[in-house]
Amino acid sequence: xxxxxxxxxxxxxxxxxxxxxxxxxxxxxxxxxxxxxxxxxxxxxxxxxxxxxxxxxxxxxxxxxxxxxxxxxxxxxxxxxxxxxxxxxxxxxxxxxxxxxxxxxxxxxxxxxxxxxxxxxxxxxxxxxxxxxxxxxxxxxxxxxxxxxxxxxxxxxx
Numbered sequence: 001x002x003x004x005x006x007x008x009x010x011x012x013x014x015x016x017x018x019x020x021x022x023x024x025x026x027x028x029x030x031x032x033x034x035x036x037x038x039x040x041x042x043x044x045x046x047x048x049x050x051x052x053x054x055x056x057x058x059x060x061x062x063x064x065x066x067x068x069x070x071x072x073x074x075x076x077x078x079x080x081x082x083x084x085x086x087x088x089x090x091x092x093x094x095x096x097x098x099x100x101x102x103x104x105x106x107x108x109x110x111x112x113x114x115x116x117x118x119x120x121x122x123x124x125x126x127x128x129x130x131x132x133x134x135x136x137x138x139x140x141x142x143x144x145x146x147x148x149x150x151x152x153x154x155x156x157x158x
Contacts, residue, residue, distance in 0.1 A: 030134035030145045033061050044069075045147045049133065056101075056108050056131070056148025063141040064091055072108065072148065077101045079139060080113075093117055093140030101131070108148055110137060 034042055041059075048057045048071070056072040070077075070087045079087040080098040089098070095115035102109055111128045112119035120138040121129045131137075135146040 028134050029061060029136050029143075030147070033059065033145055041069075049147055053148070054103065054106065056103075056146060058087065058137065058144040058146060060142055060144050061136075062143035065089070065142065070144075072101055072103070075103050089139060089142050091140050091142070094142070098139055107131075108146070115139075 034045065037045075045057060045059075047053070048055045054073075058070040058072065060066055060068040074086075077086045078097065078100050079085055079089065079094075080096050081089060081091065081094040082096040085097070095113070095117070097113045098115040099110055099112050099119045102111065108131045109128060110119060110121065110126065110131055112126065117140055118125045120126065121131070121135050123136070123138070131146045131148070133147065137144045137146060
């Protein structure tokens with residue numbers, strides 16, 4: 001029997017299993033990351049999160065490229081599988097032009113660019129979402145922590 005050629009192959013990401021539920025007294029992913037991070041990385045994040053700073057940082061904490069850091073210091077940062085993206089995430093679960101982060105009046109927000117697999121903030125699918133200190137962003141197989149906007153939410157706040 002001859003194999004059937006698939007002219008248009010699509011790849012999707014599905015998350016199967018239980019997601020953690022945040023409860024009072026539980027430690028967030030960003031707090032765990034900071035506790036384990038080297039002093040030089042903690043220092044870098046503290047500088048980015050200092051009051052008056054107009055910068056932020058994404059740190060890949062799970063998935064491919066774990067440990068990668070991306071400084072967000074412009075008004076628009078593109079995220080995608082395209083090598084021209086400011087945040088280049090090289091995996092088929094990421095669309096070429098997956099999402100972008102915009103800085104407006106001291107706040108950072110992420111907007112999905114009609115990607116195939118969607119953009120998630122704290123395990124919730126979003127079209128556009130203002131980012132807060134410690135938010136976890138999932139794009140394809142990549143899980144990143146957002147560090148910035150410390151004046152909006154401190155790490156200890158729920």
